[in-house]
């Protein structure tokens with residue numbers, strides 16, 4: 001898992017085996033897999049709440065890495081509801097939203113994963129993986 005610091009473009013969405021984790025399912029980490037669209041290798045990702053990821057704001061701040069428009073167009077995030085705007089302008093499931101970069105362990109194709117985690121209502125903590133997208137650096 002790493003942060004991304006240069007402009008990227010999204011090329012395609014990859015499906016994950018499991019995308020929603022409730023309460024204990026996300027502890028100590030939410031584990032799922034995805035298949036690389038280039039080589040077919042099955043990659044495992046483990047997301048540890050409050051440890052994994054970087055604020056999604058870092059991507060769209062001044063459109064530095066990915067523009068807000070692109071994030072919305074690709075369905076990576078949604079506009080946040082007014083009542084929880086303190087979580088940021090763009091979120092997944094109206095909860096604090098993070099991202100990380102990860103590479104296929106076999107062919108090193110680059111992927112970005114976006115997820116959110118938090119208490120949706122008292123006693124209900126949800127980790128939602130919005131998805132995994134293949135990306136490339138813009139030249």
Ligand SMILES: [Zn+2]
Pocket residue numbers: 036037038039040041104105106107108109
């Ligand atoms: Zn691969």
